[in-house]
Amino acid sequence: MAGIDIDAPGTTELFIGNEAIARGALEAGIGFAAAYPGTPSTEIMESLASVAKKMNFYAEWSVNEKVAFETAAGASFAGIRAITAMKQNGVNVISDFLANLVVSGIGAGLVLVSCDDPSAISSSNEQDTRNIAKWLDIPLLEPGTFQEAKDMTKWAFDLAEELDTICMIRSVTRIAHARGNVTLGELPRKEHKAHFDEIASFTPTLTKFAPVLSAWKHQQLHAKLDKAQEIFEPSPFNWYRGPDKAELLIITCGSCWLYSLEAVNALKLESKVGILKLGTIWPLPQKLIEKHLSKSQKILVVEEIDPFLEGSIKELVADLPPASPHPTFYGKRSGHINAFGELNPDMVIEAIARIMDITYESRPAEYSKKAEEVPLTYMPPRLMTFCSGCPHRATFWAIKNALRLDGRDGFVTGDIGCYSMALGPAGFCQVRTMYCMGAGAGIASGLGKLGQFGFKQPVLAVCGDSTFFHATIPALINGIYNQSNFTLIILDNNATAMTGFQPHPGTGMTAMEEPTKVVSMDTLCASLGVPVEVCDPFDLKNTTETLLKAMSKDGIKVVIMRRECELVRARREKKPLYKVHVDPDKCLGEACGCDRLCTRVFGCLGLEWDKEAGKAKIDETVCAGCGVCADICPQGAIIKEAV
Amino acid sequence: MKMLTKDPLNLIIVGVGGQGNVMISSLIGRAFITEGYFVTIGETYGASQRGGSVMSHVRISKESQYSPLIPNGRADIILGMEPVETLRILQQFGNPDVITITNSKLVHAIGIEYPDLDDVVEAIKKLSAKLWLINATDEALKLGSAIFANTILIGALIGSGILPLDKESLDPILRESFPEEKLEANMLAFNKGMELVSRG
Numbered sequence A: 001m002a003g004i005d006i007d008a009p010g011t012t013e014l015f016i017g018n019e020a021i022a023r024g025a026l027e028a029g030i031g032f033a034a035a036y037p038g039t040p041s042t043e044i045m046e047s048l049a050s051v052a053k054k055m056n057f058y059a060e061w062s063v064n065e066k067v068a069f070e071t072a073a074g075a076s077f078a079g080i081r082a083i084t085a086m087k088q089n090g091v092n093v094i095s096d097f098l099a100n101l102v103v104s105g106i107g108a109g110l111v112l113v114s115c116d117d118p119s120a121i122s123s124s125n126e127q128d129t130r131n132i133a134k135w136l137d138i139p140l141l142e143p144g145t146f147q148e149a150k151d152m153t154k155w156a157f158d159l160a161e162e163l164d165t166i167c168m169i170r171s172v173t174r175i176a177h178a179r180g181n182v183t184l185g186e187l188p189r190k191e192h193k194a195h196f197d198e199i200a201s202f203t204p205t206l207t208k209f210a211p212v213l214s215a216w217k218h219q220q221l222h223a224k225l226d227k228a229q230e231i232f233e234p235s236p237f238n239w240y241r242g243p244d245k246a247e248l249l250i251i252t253c254g255s256c257w258l259y260s261l262e263a264v265n266a267l268k269l270e271s272k273v274g275i276l277k278l279g280t281i282w283p284l285p286q287k288l289i290e291k292h293l294s295k296s297q298k299i300l301v302v303e304e305i306d307p308f309l310e311g312s313i314k315e316l317v318a319d320l321p322p323a324s325p326h327p328t329f330y331g332k333r334s335g336h337i338n339a340f341g342e343l344n345p346d347m348v349i350e351a352i353a354r355i356m357d358i359t360y361e362s363r364p365a366e367y368s369k370k371a372e373e374v375p376l377t378y379m380p381p382r383l384m385t386f387c388s389g390c391p392h393r394a395t396f397w398a399i400k401n402a403l404r405l406d407g408r409d410g411f412v413t414g415d416i417g418c419y420s421m422a423l424g425p426a427g428f429c430q431v432r433t434m435y436c437m438g439a440g441a442g443i444a445s446g447l448g449k450l451g452q453f454g455f456k457q458p459v460l461a462v463c464g465d466s467t468f469f470h471a472t473i474p475a476l477i478n479g480i481y482n483q484s485n486f487t488l489i490i491l492d493n494n495a496t497a498m499t500g501f502q503p504h505p506g507t508g509m510t511a512m513e514e515p516t517k518v519v520s521m522d523t524l525c526a527s528l529g530v531p532v533e534v535c536d537p538f539d540l541k542n543t544t545e546t547l548l549k550a551m552s553k554d555g556i557k558v559v560i561m562r563r564e565c566e567l568v569r570a571r572r573e574k575k576p577l578y579k580v581h582v583d584p585d586k587c588l589g590e591a592c593g594c595d596r597l598c599t600r601v602f603g604c605l606g607l608e609w610d611k612e613a614g615k616a617k618i619d620e621t622v623c624a625g626c627g628v629c630a631d632i633c634p635q636g637a638i639i640k641e642a643v
Numbered sequence B: 001m002k003m004l005t006k007d008p009l010n011l012i013i014v015g016v017g018g019q020g021n022v023m024i025s026s027l028i029g030r031a032f033i034t035e036g037y038f039v040t041i042g043e044t045y046g047a048s049q050r051g052g053s054v055m056s057h058v059r060i061s062k063e064s065q066y067s068p069l070i071p072n073g074r075a076d077i078i079l080g081m082e083p084v085e086t087l088r089i090l091q092q093f094g095n096p097d098v099i100t101i102t103n104s105k106l107v108h109a110i111g112i113e114y115p116d117l118d119d120v121v122e123a124i125k126k127l128s129a130k131l132w133l134i135n136a137t138d139e140a141l142k143l144g145s146a147i148f149a150n151t152i153l154i155g156a157l158i159g160s161g162i163l164p165l166d167k168e169s170l171d172p173i174l175r176e177s178f179p180e181e182k183l184e185a186n187m188l189a190f191n192k193g194m195e196l197v198s199r200g
Helices: A017-027 A042-055 A065-077 A088-104 A130-136 A146-163 A214-232 A256-266 A286-293 A308-318 A345-356 A365-372 A391-406 A418-423 A439-447 A465-481 A521-527 A540-552 A566-573 A597-602 B021-034 B083-093 B117-127 B136-142 B146-159 B167-177 B180-198
Strands: A012-016 A032-035 A058-061 A082-087 A110-116 A167-172 A179-183 A239-241 A248-253 A273-278 A280-282 A298-302 A328-330 A411-413 A431-433 A459-464 A486-492 A532-535 A556-562 A578-582 A607-610 A615-618 A638-642 B009-016 B038-043 B053-061 B077-080 B099-103 B130-134
Touching: A012 A017, A012 A146, A012 B021, A017 A042, A017 A082, A017 A110, A017 A146, A017 A167, A017 A179, A032 A042, A032 A065, A042 A058, A042 A082, A058 A065, A065 A082, A065 A088, A065 A110, A082 A088, A088 A110, A088 A130, A088 A214, A110 A146, A130 A167, A130 A280, A130 A308, A146 A167, A146 A179, A146 A214, A179 B021, A248 A256, A248 A286, A248 A308, A248 A345, A256 A273, A256 A298, A256 A345, A273 A286, A280 A308, A286 A308, A298 A308, A298 A345, A308 A328, A365 B083, A365 B117, A391 A411, A391 A418, A391 A459, A391 A486, A391 A540, A411 A439, A418 A431, A418 A459, A431 A439, A439 A459, A439 A465, A439 A486, A459 A465, A465 A486, A465 A521, A465 A556, A486 A521, A486 A540, A521 A532, A521 A556, A532 A540, A540 A556, A578 A615, A597 A607, B009 B021, B009 B083, B021 B038, B021 B053, B021 B146, B021 B167, B053 B083, B077 B083, B077 B146, B083 B099, B083 B117, B099 B117, B099 B146, B117 B130, B130 B146, B130 B180, B136 B146, B136 B180, B146 B167, B146 B180, B167 B180
Parallel strands: A032 A058, A032 A082, A082 A110, A110 A167, A248 A273, A248 A298, A298 A328, A411 A431, A411 A459, A459 A486, A486 A556, A532 A556, B009 B077, B077 B099, B099 B130
Antiparallel strands: A012 A179, A179 B038, A239 A273, A578 A638, A607 A615, B009 B053, B038 B053
């Protein structure tokens, strides 16, 4: 299977959008790539890291997005083209540095890729990062196809250097994680040479790389944007498809280009509806848009998440002379397009049909009726849960029992990772707050200071190992410094598991698969002068007792739950820990009184309720063999045997 | 050369997180890319390892790049790795001409009363113009692991003759997709899949 570094210009590969972006960076001759994983952006860095050695550039997983961005800026300042990529939440993390970097300008080409997640499919929110480009005066591109994802990324480096400012690419899940045709270009093979002084001189004494004289530089930044607009006006990333005069003009960008095209074709309105597809999103190509606004009295803006184009185009229209066209706008504000969630071809079909007053039938009514008659009980919903053998299931089982035994109405403040699923039945609904990276410990630090107001509930803050390094450490130190009360539970599964097992400072491995120093969270926490306990979550008894003991003490305590991610372990060892089966003579089924504790409450996918036998059984195709369920069965009917 | 029966041809591959949707869709997609087609594949990640419903929309065209989401009621072929998931997709994307190939092995969901397989199959039949029901998981276990069910289903899809692809066009893709030590078993699985549909 071809990697992103295949040296075959002109051939066509099937790439996900993220690989296409990575390929574009290769074709631009990057020397430096840094990121923190986050769905749907992760594969950009993953695919870059996989070829970095071969292609003679540097790639790293950084400790968090802000540090990743700063390292990339460092490379840019020393004349090396650099890229950083992140999910939308990551853009919040980098925003302080970003807001100051735009003031100074850059060294070599520096590109920020933000992958938004409409419908928050794998996210806590669905914020639209196009807004930050407008907010902070950043030139912004958005690809509408996989080919464009590659071509735009390559061009963004040239653009950044021409304008002397960072350029941003916004992608969305349906580009980032969808696959499509990408025809490859040339791979440059130049030697990278880094030196800071050569490009740092702004005046003989003052460095360029600091936000000083900022009001003046803000004015300069506006001039850079004016220049960007001039460059964007004739850009091949913007195009119009449709009749010279249209009954309806669609203005769209990103993944919505393909939805709009499909919708117009499905309704057979090619001769009546035109589509203006924009790829240069900020600053807008004003003259191009003005030219096309005269094509129709009706404009439908099709875009995902916020009405960014809609609002910005209306601003343009407001500035036009009175004699200019002032068409009627349809979109999120009119309610024709959802102002939340991701779009799809059907939603665009519906919007167009409503405006054009036509009807659309996706399939014969008779078939639809038949389909709707299928009882819903035939299609029970599937809840996401922890993988079979996941250490988190065992951890939250111990947490649930420890909190109950403690009896003071204690609770868990959660964080971002696989364990966020403990908001639901996967983790017995134990997590009671969940916001952003590091927030669990921060919130706990505040709650733990409420003793003077009568607050007596024990607080358990959970975070993953990667999250610990990303953003939990400052909150932990804050709690210690301010003498708060909480127990920090670090779920150390030795990987950034949620995004695909990327290494982090605690794993002893780099993105380029080189061994490195392990940053020990045990030593780090102990050096802060707080008690640190390490548990194996599969040992439910000891884990529960350790948690109870920690909760009984005042101050900050750290409990590390150490057990490798089962998917990583299984991939390496290729065999289960235990062979597990249910002894049908011991399992009492409904008569037990446990109310199906194993299948209904513990809820591991490897446990199955055998309806006919009225007893539990193990699904051997799913069971990972962790053996934890053997310790929860009140009858000892689940048997684990060493493999 | 065989042609697409429709342009675009819309194929949905559906299963449960962890079953291997992405492997199948990307393998089929690469086979079409090699033959000079436009291919778009939309996948739902998020739940990819965690027991949720997972689907891949595969769109194949000689004309142009299509969107990664198939409109409702517009699937031409549904390849199901789990019968309940197959039914769920048929209900939303099916139409009177849809052809269905599905694994018959139920994957149970946590905390939910699972429906009777016969009821589910009956409903799938009602909504499909043609149905191949295949016990891919049991056949895979005979080859040593449930994971081979994926390659059996790919074999069934190719063996059914509904795509303009044959064993020869898949062969190089299969060879580059599996590690040396897994190749033989996967080739056996592929042939098994072809054989299962040839029996009708």
